Amino acid sequence: MADQTFPPQAQAHQPGREAEMQPRPASAMETWQPSGKLAGKVALVTGGDSGIGRAVAIGFAKEGADVAILYLDETEDAQDTRRRIEAEGRRCLAVAGDIGDPGFCQQAVKRAVERLGRLDILVNNAAEQHVCEDFAEIPVEQVERTFRTNILGMMWMTKAALPHLLEGSAIINTTSITAYKGNPTLIDYASTKGAIVAFTRSLSAALEKRKIRVNGVAPGPIWTPLIPASFDADRTAQHGSGAPMERAGQPDEVAPSYIFLASAADSSYMSGQVLHPNGGSVVNG
Structure with a gap:
């Protein structure tokens, strides 16, 4: 993919809407060549x-899994995703709600298991971020909200899912390059992402005897709705230009990491690990 900048744009609400982005992210896995890695499995993706x-x-569906997707209130985007999953011949359940609410997490998992019959893969991916130029001025409510969505919601979802996960199941948590490099204007967000790394490692150790693998993915700058929903138009236009590859990544370039970690055949000897699709940044850890 060529070096790129994006048209200046911003969205005044969070989470952002993919339908409002120009250009739209590459997130349909159109060039993915499936091989049935997840045939017969059921996944839940926040x-x-x-x-x-x-x-x-969509990648999971192409590999043979039925999928439940959770979202806050982006109905148009969610229905588009559902149509694409069903076009692959798989079942899809789309559930709206706030993962920061433990009760919603319990109900969402219950609905997914009732509708799709089981649960094999949990992807804790939902997150929010808010720029704050001066940490001395950061609103208490913002910090609490970011932690509630990004790490507490991940814990509530996992707690709700665990009774349904059997030997061979997989949990995949989305952290971020900011957990390793930090970010001076996203301190609360980066802190939650660091907590996710520790959560992933600790949960992996806790579930070893149950033979449930727990891993993470730490994307770098990716072209997603979170970007125009977080930054001003000028910063959005330059998103990803500071990466070694001098461009933002696309969701389709990140999803294969999750497919790999979800597949017991491919990643059976991996747990407690984090993959780094980040455009060439060496972060170690």
Whole structure:
């Protein structure tokens, strides 16, 4: 993919809408060549309406899985994702709600299991971020909201899903390059992403005896609705230009990491690990 900048754009609401982005992200996995890696499996993907979550959900469907997607209120994006999953001949359940609410997490998992029959793969992907130039001025409510969505919601979803996950199941958590490099204007967001790394490693150790693998993915700058919903138009236009590859990645370039980690045949000897599709940044850790 060529070096690129994007047309200046911003969205005044979060989470953002993929339908409003120009250009639209590459998130339909159109060039993916499936091989039945997830045949007969059922996956639940939070934030599955757009961006990375959409590409993961569609990729899972192409590999033979039925998929439940959770989203906050981006109905148009969610229904588009559902149509694409069903076009692959797979079943899809789309559920709207706030994963920061433990009750919603319980009900969403219950609905997914009732509708799709089981649960084999949990992808904790939903997140939000808000720019703050001066940490001394960061609103308490923003910090609490970011932690509630990004890490507490991940814990509530996992807690709700665990009774349904059997030996061979997989949990995949979305962290971020900011967990390793930090970000001076996204301190609360980066902190939640660091917590996700620790959560992934700790949960992996806790579930070893149950033979449930827990891994993470730490994307770098990816062209998703979170970008115009977080930054001003000028910064959005230059998104990803600072990466070693001098461009933003696309969701379709990230989703294969999740497919790999979801497949017991491919990643049976991996747990407690984090993959780094980030455009060439070496972060270690």
